[in-house]
Amino acid sequence: MQIYLPIADLPVDIFLVLAMGLAVGFISGMFGIGGGFLMTPLLIFIGISPAVAVASVASHIAASSCSGVISYWRRRSVDLALGLMLLAGGILGTAVGVWLFSVLRAMGQLDLTIGVSYVVLLSSVGGLMINESVRAIVREQSGKAVVFRRGGAHTWIHGLPLKMRFKRSKIYVSAIPVWAIGFIIGFIGSVLGIGGGFLLVPMLIYFLRVPTATVIGTSMVLTLITMASATVMHAATNHLVDAVLALILMVGGVIGAQFGARAGQNMRGERLRLLLGLLVLAVGLRFAYQLMVQPGDLYSIRQLGAE
Amino acid sequence: MTHRSTIAAAVLAILLAAGAPAYAERLVATMSRHQVLVNSSFTGTSIVLFGTIEPDTPASRRRTTGYDLVVTVTGPKQTLVARKKERMLVIWTNMDSRTFVNVPSYLAVLSTQPFEQFTTADMIRQQQLGIDNFLLPQQIGPDIGDPGRNDPFRTQLVRLKTEHQFYSQKTNGVTLLTPTVFRTEVALPAQSQIGNYDVDIKVFADRQLITRGGSAFEIVKVGFEQFVANAAREYGFVYGLAAAMMAMVTGWLASVVFRRD
Numbered sequence: 001m002q003i004y005l006p007i008a009d010l011p012v013d014i015f016l017v018l019a020m021g022l023a024v025g026f027i028s029g030m031f032g033i034g035g036g037f038l039m040t041p042l043l044i045f046i047g048i049s050p051a052v053a054v055a056s057v058a059s060h061i062a063a064s065s066c067s068g069v070i071s072y073w074r075r076r077s078v079d080l081a082l083g084l085m086l087l088a089g090g091i092l093g094t095a096v097g098v099w100l101f102s103v104l105r106a107m108g109q110l111d112l113t114i115g116v117s118y119v120v121l122l123s124s125v126g127g128l129m130i131n132e133s134v135r136a137i138v139r140e141q142s143g144k145a146v147v148f149r150r151g152g153a154h155t156w157i158h159g160l161p162l163k164m165r166f167k168r169s170k171i172y173v174s175a176i177p178v179w180a181i182g183f184i185i186g187f188i189g190s191v192l193g194i195g196g197g198f199l200l201v202p203m204l205i206y207f208l209r210v211p212t213a214t215v216i217g218t219s220m221v222l223t224l225i226t227m228a229s230a231t232v233m234h235a236a237t238n239h240l241v242d243a244v245l246a247l248i249l250m251v252g253g254v255i256g257a258q259f260g261a262r263a264g265q266n267m268r269g270e271r272l273r274l275l276l277g278l279l280v281l282a283v284g285l286r287f288a289y290q291l292m293v294q295p296g297d298l299y300s301i302r303q304l305g306a307e
Numbered sequence: 308m309t310h311r312s313t314i315a316a317a318v319l320a321i322l323l324a325a326g327a328p329a330y331a332e333r334l335v336a337t338m339s340r341h342q343v344l345v346n347s348s349f350t351g352t353s354i355v356l357f358g359t360i361e362p363d364t365p366a367s368r369r370r371t372t373g374y375d376l377v378v379t380v381t382g383p384k385q386t387l388v389a390r391k392k393e394r395m396l397v398i399w400t401n402m403d404s405r406t407f408v409n410v411p412s413y414l415a416v417l418s419t420q421p422f423e424q425f426t427t428a429d430m431i432r433q434q435q436l437g438i439d440n441f442l443l444p445q446q447i448g449p450d451i452g453d454p455g456r457n458d459p460f461r462t463q464l465v466r467l468k469t470e471h472q473f474y475s476q477k478t479n480g481v482t483l484l485t486p487t488v489f490r491t492e493v494a495l496p497a498q499s500q501i502g503n504y505d506v507d508i509k510v511f512a513d514r515q516l517i518t519r520g521g522s523a524f525e526i527v528k529v530g531f532e533q534f535v536a537n538a539a540r541e542y543g544f545v546y547g548l549a550a551a552m553m554a555m556v557t558g559w560l561a562s563v564v565f566r567r568d
Binding site: 002003004006007009010011059060062063064065066067068069070071109111112115116224227228229231232233234235236237239240241243244246247250251254255257258291292293294295297298299300301302303 | 345346347348349350385386387388389390391392393394397398399400401412460463464466467468497498528531532533535536539540543544546547548549550551553554555557558559560561562565566
């Protein structure tokens, strides 16, 4: 059944978009990520302009992280203080990202920027995840004791001033790296149309030593707020949020996420990370391929002032 | 000398008088509808244009050929940037570009037969018959002009527009039901721009343009689609807040519906 999207200005098959929402929702529920890095390319693939895709996916991620936050909140595994501190940086990062997005759009290099950023970001994060999870699996199979860094181990990050105590996560760190991480996630999220959950979770674990109990719930709080504000900012500055498209994606996404979460619970942590790493790397390589192979059509036309 | 120029003037006057019956035939045309409504189920449509040429004049009785028509439909003007990808180190990226200023977003040229069959090359150029002769101005330095049909960017613009069914040319697009009654169909793709569309009809006989007429229609968004599009444009901030609220409500609903504990 075709439905006409009022902002994207084209008809799409409602069931196709719903199915995409379900599939990405399944993956996002399984791995505890927003899934924007999969959804945005899929939308571009079915003919929606990159700008509308990025702006609309923001609200889709807001929806899926909202249902996530609520269920983590009930289990008391959200560190609200940490979330709000991350947010302080996140809002600023989002604003800078939305601004850069408009500038790149005017320069005609939005596609290239999105393409190259996806390649760099996804390939490196995917590679790191695969590396880490394969080591974990090998370690486990060889029967060696898993050597974690001691909880109290300090890095240069712990030497920074403006220290704060985050009770629920039981950590005592400087506010500066917290703001910086928030800024980076907000910035990347608004430029690339990704929630950044797959970046934020490892950053919180490795740099701030946030315990696994609160890390996903807290990261979802940040994702929810940055994506909700990215939606508002994209709508206010670029007028590109397609509410009809977003609604279809959301409905598919939140349903898919429920089934994904159940599937994810039956898997070992490191296998789950390996799978996610492979998925992230595959999407990264797909973008690299697209950039490096001679395109079928060298020419493209775009309306000035729109994408 | 004076005598000669008088004769010349007289000849000119006669010629002009002969040219004047150019509008002896009357063109009456109308469209099956003047408004195309875009709602949630819009997937493109087509409009029928039909009309008649009223030939009942002395001039028309002297015609040695039948009538031929060229119908040109132009959509709202838009400014486009055509870009060409080139290899830079290892990646392909947009390098060279041209800006096309106020070109029609939609251009359909329909005729009874190929133009050369019923008119002269000069007339084709002068009347901008066909996509190749239609003026597609681009920004060239400080000037605006059309470098002609062989310009690579122009060719590519036309090709891409044609691929998306925004530009089309059909030399058998107009049917003459009787020697004076014609009918044609204007196909509008799903992604047609919202706005006013002009229909220009030119009638040829004896290799000359003998009369012309016009019509118009508009494509408008209605109902929910119009509401959403307007809201997004006029009240961006409020629209964004509403979209964000919608996201949160959807998320909340999901967590209520699928609550397991």
